[in-house]
Amino acid sequence: MSEVLDSYPLLLRGAWTTVQITVYGAVFALVLALAFGLAGTARGRLLRAVNRIYVEFFRGVAALVLMYWFFYALPLLGLRFTPIAAAVLAIGLNYGAYGAEVVRGSVEAVPRAQWEAACALNFTAAQRMRRVLLPQATALMLPPFGNLLIELMKATAGVSLVSIADLTFRAKQIQASTGQTAATFAVILVMYFVIAQALQVLVRIAERRTARMLGRGLPPRRSPAAAPAGEAVLP
Template structure:
């Protein structure tokens, strides 16, 4: 164990770089997933079949195929078709598409949970579809989206070790290098578990704070009741 921590201190710059790459991939992947979630989730709520059906097909395809396969397809198959992306871009895109598809279901469920009577009241006030969505539906739906989005964010963080399979030197890759150098498997992976737990705890705290701010702006308590 002492040998491991001596090597850990010596390799601190490499571990720090791996940590940064993991955090960067998580942040960029989450941003991409949010865009995908909105781009597929809102059309999934449309009463028009011509708008809803393509979005539902895309969601089911992305949810029904493995992130592992999607990652490898983007990294190895796209160049064959004439499109080459940097490894980190491939990883962020795969994380965004896969988790964004799950996020689309969160968006669809949250929008559907807004009471229909409020839509009817907005129609009575002469609001068009987009104005109703922007002023009435989305502000309430966002509060409902944040807790499940927080779960998806942590799931996305836990999926980042797959990026080491496409030559990205993330946190998992760096700790695995230390394991190989020291032969101390248990300490290396325990350290890795604790580091991921710390990252997940920070993300969870941030999402809870965001939920509280969103609920307060809407005039609700975070347990779903009136403030």
């Protein structure tokens, strides 16, 4: 175990690479999820068809297979990607498909009365989405997005197969040099857990901020003048 712990600089560099790929992949997946998820709520059949094609295809294909395709197969056709670009594309496309369904379902879960109220205020379709529907849907999206973010982070363990020196890649190097298999993978098990918990904390913070922005979870406060006679007002 001591030999494994002495190799912590390698593990920290690998962990940093894992975090970077997680962030890049999550941003790419979020952009795709919003674009195709909102397309799934559109009235036009063409946009809804585009949503279904993207979601069904990339949700049904393994991220590792996509990674191999971008890194090993497409260069044969003249398209070359760096290992990190191939990993981000594969992970983003795969998890963006799951996220698109979260976006679509969350927008459609907003009560129709909210949409009708926005129409009564003469909002355009873009204003209804930006000012009324999307802010409320965001509160519904965040919990499942948190789960997808952690799953995306764990999926980055496969990028070591395309020669990216992530946490798993570094662990394999240390295991090969020290011969301590159990100790090495026990350490990175804990490191992946710590990264996942850090991501979960960030999602929780985003949930609380979104709830405050929407005025949820905060009890209304009334002034003494507004309280009925004989009713105590809490400070």
